[in-house]
Amino acid sequence: MDNILTAGGLYAVARLLAAESLAGKKARLYASTLTDAALAARLEELSQRHAQRFSSLLALLEE
Numbered sequence: 627m628d629n630i631l632t633a634g635g636l637y638a639v640a641r642l643l644a645a646e647s648l649a650g651k652k653a654r655l656y657a658s659t660l661t662d663a664a665l666a667a668r669l670e671e672l673s674q675r676h677a678q679r680f681s682s683l684l685a686l687l688e689e
Contacts, residue, residue: 631686643683650676 631639650673657669 636687639683639686643680646676646680646683650680 653669653673653676657666657673660666660669
């Protein structure tokens, strides 16, 4: 069975991609400005999780 996105589904995925991208960028920026190494490391992990979600969503469009 083919995975076909409707216009509404495509719009939703596009919004999610934008949100994950922005959240990842913010987490990376905050991680780079913190002086607390442990907190910076947690934010970097969070940034990586957003990047993974972004990649997963992008894979939906490449199918």
